Amino acid sequence: MNPNTQAAPAKVNLALDILGRRPDGYHEMRMVMQTVSLCDRVTLEEAEEGFTLFAPGLALPQGKTLEQRAAEAFFAALGRPMPGLRVTLEKRTPAYAGLGGGSADVAALLRLLRRRYAPELPPADLEAIGGQIGSDMPFCVRGGTALAEGRGDLLTDLPPLPDCRFVICKPDFDLPTGPMFARLRFDGSLPHPDVSGMAAALGRGSLDGAARRVGNVFEAVLEKPERREIEWIKETLLRRGALAAAMSGSGPAVFGLFAPDAETAGALEELRGRYAQVFQAEPVGRLL
Secondary structure (H helix, E strand, O other), X not given: OXXXXXXXXXXXXXXXXXXXXXXXXXXXXXXXXXXXXXXXXXXXXXXXXXXXXXXXXXXXXXXXXXXXXXXXXXXXHHOOOOOEEEEEEEOOOOOOOOOOHHHHHHHHHHHHHHHHHOOOOOHHHHHHXXXXXXXXXXXXXXXXXXXXXXXXXXXXXXXXXXXOEEXXXXXXXXXXXXXXXXXXXXXXXXXXXXXXXXXXXXXXXXXXXXXXXOEEHHHHHOOHHHHHHHHHHHHHHHHOXXXXXXXXXXXXXXXXXXXXXXXXXXXXXXXXXXXXXXXXXXXXXXXX
């Protein structure tokens, strides 16, 4: 790969639990997160001045993008002025899907900046810079398999997910993260995925044990039309041989976890008959 280009792998939440609201306005999270091979690509070049982001086919927000904010935070941490930068983003991961695509893009840019301008910068410092931009940035910078706690920014590496494959399907609607958090009610009615059991299963190297503990608390607050679509995708994946299936993040993308020797063609074909964004992926180890 071009040394000026970094893959920006997506993530799935193998188990996602939310314990309550925090005094700082965030939510207390407990998740097992996994990087997967579905990815965007980010290219970094120097320019005469300023910061320019090219993202063909993607509508960019007004004002500073997350990428620009991350670059500015990086050079502020180094105590030096930011040079002119040109960043090109090639998108493949669906946006607004619960797959961390936007955060992964920013994280890839931070890894490129470290490689080019500060290779001696400790990885933990780069994760901390990412944490200034978003709660899931530290994991997206690091990658691999990890327990994420606090706002999602307190990471503990876990043993790698055993060899397996994913089928990932994004239905034809979005679930913005903020409104999904607003639906949560901490009145004792929410189911809580067994995050500790998931971590223990990974410690034993048990794919079946991990699959039995796949779950996402956000599925409990889906509205009826959303639930019908999500459940249909999950049922299709399970009927086609997945060991487990769940929504990732705040949704609406759904992943099916398959054994490494399982046939995924049937699931891919059936889902692609109904949805435009269906992918196969594999687990990816640490990125930094």
